[in-house]
Amino acid sequence: MASFPVLAGFGSGLSLIAAIGAQNAFVLRQGIRREHVLPVVAVCIASDALLILAGVAGFGALTSQAPWLLVAARLGGAAFLLVYAVFAARRALRPAALTVEDAAPPGSDRRTGAQAAVLTVAALTWLNPHVYLDTVVLLGSLAAAQGDPGRWLFAVGAAVASLLWFSALGFGARGLRRFFARPASWRVLDGLVAVVMAALAVSLLLH
Template identity: 55%
Template sequence: MTFTLAPFLAGFALSAALIVAIGAQNLFVLRQGLRREHVGPIVLFCGLADATLIVLGVGGAGAALAALPQLTLLLALAGAGFLGWHGIAAFRRMARPAGATVSAADGGGSLGAALAATAGFTFLNPHVYLDTVLLMGAAGSAQAAPDRPAFVIGAAAASFAWFTALGYGARLAGPLFARPAAWRVLDAVVGTVMLALAASLLAAAFGPGG
């Protein structure tokens, strides 16, 4: 197989443009990176999940997904509930009198709980299927057949690079987050974004176009 740079770069650029945004999954990875809790497994999970969905999209799963509006509605409802619960939890953390300072020595939550939360932020968000399966799938399918593997590799590489930078780069902000006030601000942002996303999912599900 001849590896072509152009489709690799096309996949990398499109994936990066779609993934680098303030969203529930990115905020969760950022928070875990700041807490230094299970960063490696979470980064690996997010990267593999994106890669799998991109492969499915380029392989033609996008058309099948578009033909199942009931599944989209179910995902929207489940995602709204999940995000709403985590948004409220973030505001509850923010309200704690002692704040939420965390050091690398803290035990934190279990790996299973962290991966379960990661899975929820990844797969209970209908927009992840729009980005990876439908949009990335359509763009990848438009490539010539010999170029599609390079496109997929480029798209997956962007995902792995982003989550690695986000998860491990977060520790550079560690000194700032030694202050309880910084954690309160972060939790306020997390709570606001997650509740807003939950509301947008419900609006899309039950709105005129839903």
Template identity: 55%
Template structure:
């Protein structure tokens, strides 16, 4: 049971951050609709997330182990960011958005698909903010023995999402072409992020109060 909480925290945090309209998700969905190199694209996205999250947790964990005040500062910073992200998701739910999943365009080679997904993933500065800094700081603030469970949960969320998005694209594309679907999804993400922010604030309060 002690490992279940950090695993679920990592899972919820990672899922909430990656499930949003963006170039990477649009590309994965496009490849799924076209059935082109889906396994390669899904594996690359999930592996990158896992590697960056693990690096963030491990690197920050080594520093935070000798700096409890830094743990508090990062937890507060994470709570602020999560709160902002949650409010942003709720605001997005009020706007009309859709994901362009039209399968037009020339077919990509395996190398072309890999180069494209690498660009969408690694050239996006938000991926480092989300995985290394945000998820990494929240994971590093977990008890030392809970780090592997947190990383596993976060990596599992990424793998499940990209697998569902890529291999279930033919079923998901019509759904996410509807603005209402993204509104509901953003409402759920907003609620999840605000709940996690409240949890971080409670942890800070408990350790410093």
């Protein structure tokens, strides 16, 4: 079914993107302050799309040369999803909260210029080694397990998850601030992430 790779990509991408981090905190901060939200959100979405495509294309080229990598990617992807589900479940038991102060640089009481805001979010994205592990390596390997054309549908699902997440975080920041400031909200979110990742792992093994 064509819908399965899209949903798998959406669930995997959203679960990885939604983790607490400096990038999300900065987008939330800009949204609450209503400062240059559009360019900041656009940088996050475009960066994720480029990294996801790089991962999918790279693993696609590898698997075309060595078909056995598809089996390895499927098993490795399922293992990753199960491990990630365990980590999400642990976070649900000991929830944290996302606050604006997490990404507030010195002098944050002043307005941030558009260029400074874009450069900051770009640095938080491209200089973070975890982003390459999450998007290029992990999402790339999970996409490769879908085969052709499933891996590209997987990429579309992951890119849509990024678009929706950062749009909601940036443009809906004022309404979401109280939600993200409550550890109980993250307990629910991480609990859902754990269930989704575990379900995707089982589906990947049976697919």
